[in-house]
Amino acid sequence: MANPTQTIVAFIGLGVMGLPMAKRLLAGGFDVVATDLSADAMEAFVEADGRTAKNIVEVAPVTDFVITMLPNGQIVRDALLGDMGFAMSLRTDTLIIAMSSSAPLETRGLREDLKILGLDLIDAPVSGGARRAEDGSLAIMVGGAPAMIEKARPLLKAMGSTVTATGEIGSGHAAKALNNYVSAAGLQAACEAILIGREFGIDPNVLTDVLNLSTGKNHSTEVKLKPFIIPENFTSGFAMALMAKDIETAASLARQLGKPEPGLEHAAALWKESLERVGKAADHTEIYSYLKVARQDR
Structure with missing residues (x-):
């Protein structure tokens, strides 16, 4: 189980949904370091007393969880495994949580590639829109190994009112x-x-x-x-x-x-x-x- 006061979360993607979700993690006591291409989004997170990093690789070695809230699965793959990807800088006990919508079979492929690096992935997309992201009442559906879902549950509960395990990796998406x-x-x-x-x-x-x-x-x-x-x-x-x-x-x-x-x-x-x-x-x-x-x- 994650201890909020000692858990470092790298949050990638501070868009309409990502920013309020990252703020809910802050409210839950987690140490969140966020990044986004938008300087305004980064500033908004700093104003909420969050930490930001232009290059998330800076905190990769001490990160316990990585959450991606990005437009699609290809962008998630590029962020993790592309030329500028940072997955190789993560500890093998770091859990990656893909929370935006992606193609289910692509998610399965991504997990297989991350396994080569000793990393695990769960998919945890959300339903409820920006208003429910702001009040932490999102519905979250999670695919992946049961032990990894339980490991992530404290973080997910900080962002959503329901967390439903849906089966194997990709089933959440x-x-x-x-x-x-x-x-x-x-x-x-x-x-x-x-x-x-x-x-x-x-x-x-x-x-x-x-x-x-x-x-x-x-x-x-x-x-x-x-x-x-x-x-x-x-x-x-x-x-x-x-x-x-x-x-x-x-x-x-x-x-x-x-x-x-x-x-x-x-x-x-x-x-x-x-x-x-x-x-x-x-x-x-x-x-x-x-x-x-x-x-x-x-």
Whole structure:
């Protein structure tokens, strides 16, 4: 078990999710040294009384855990094993925790390459968005050896309210991608229902109440329709680019397993086209705007 006051955590990636997660580790008493390409992000972490390093290799020999919160698995691989990678500078008892979304089979390959260096890896992607990252209530799904998951549990509990072991390495990333597919399908269905109901003359707020009192209730109907979609402010805090990436990750996994699913393929195509139309900076709730325009064009 990790002792917070004596545990040094190297945290790589202080983005929208990474910065509040690193702050939660600080609040839990861990000694966190963070790095990011953004000088503003580094400064924000220093203002929270955290330590930063332009080159994380500086602290590699004394690091107990490495957490990566980076855009994709290739960037994680480059950070650890690329030309500027620092994995070879780590002690063999250092545990690496990959917490952003990545392709599950690539995660398995990365672990095999790290094993050559005597290092272990678990994948622990999160669900909940920036707001839950800030209050430490993320849902965390973890793949890897049970002993390594238990070793990391104190850190994970500092960032999330639930930690669910999902199986072998890569299963956390698979579960995250599949979760987001189901979430996206529920959001798409809710948006389409609102659009059809509006056309028929049903107040969207009333229809939302009906859904939430009936079997149509899902996460999107409960927490996204009234605050973000019906008023069309689209400020939920989770990017469409990330949602589209996760859905494609799920679809790609199904293809690699030789079992593509038609609903998943359709969703991947829909979110890809939506992303191209509304732009990478868009919130994922702007799928409503895309569906609205597409409906008008028909």
